Amino acid sequence: MRKKPMVRGHLINKINRLLPEAKAVPREDFDGMPTGIWLRGSESTHIDKKGNIERIFNYWAMQEGKEYHPILAKIIEEADWWAEPHDAGTLMLWPQ
Numbered sequence: 001m002r003k004k005p006m007v008r009g010h011l012i013n014k015i016n017r018l019l020p021e022a023k024a025v026p027r028e029d030f031d032g033m034p035t036g037i038w039l040r041g042s043e044s045t046h047i048d049k050k051g052n053i054e055r056i057f058n059y060w061a062m063q064e065g066k067e068y069h070p071i072l073a074k075i076i077e078e079a080d081w082w083a084e085p086h087d088a089g090t091l092m093l094w095p096q
Contacts (some may be wrong), residue, residue, distance in 0.1 A: 005095035008078035012037055013080070019071050021046045022056045027092065034095070037081075038073075042091035046071070059088040 006014075007028065015024040015037075023041030030038040042057035046069055054069050061067045068076075068083055070089075076083055080096045 005081055007074070008037060008095070011075070011079045011081060015039075015072070016073055018075060019046060019056065019069065022069075022072060024093075029089075030092075037092070037093040039093065042096045045087045055082075057089075057091040059085055 010025045021041050021044040022039045027036035054059050055070050081093050
């Protein structure tokens with residue numbers, strides 16, 4: 001576990017490098033507020049090397065822990081951030 005949350009700009013770059021379909025941007029692009037990260041592509045899907053298709057964010061997942069793509073879940077956990085649905089199609093990230 002990190003001592004401090006990852007710097008927002010670094011986390012945006014990491015998400016976009018490892019999971020480009022998520023389209024991470026500063027929250028300012030969503031509502032002008034200067035905190036957090038908005039995943040513009042949260043309703044998109046990612047296809048892994050085996051051809052498996054999985055949503056970046058699945059609001060309707062029936063299993064806890066399955067709402068977020070596994071790559072995204074690992075990135076935000078390691079960065080000491082957390083995810084919060086704004087609505088069924090909008091996902092925000094916040095530092096711990």
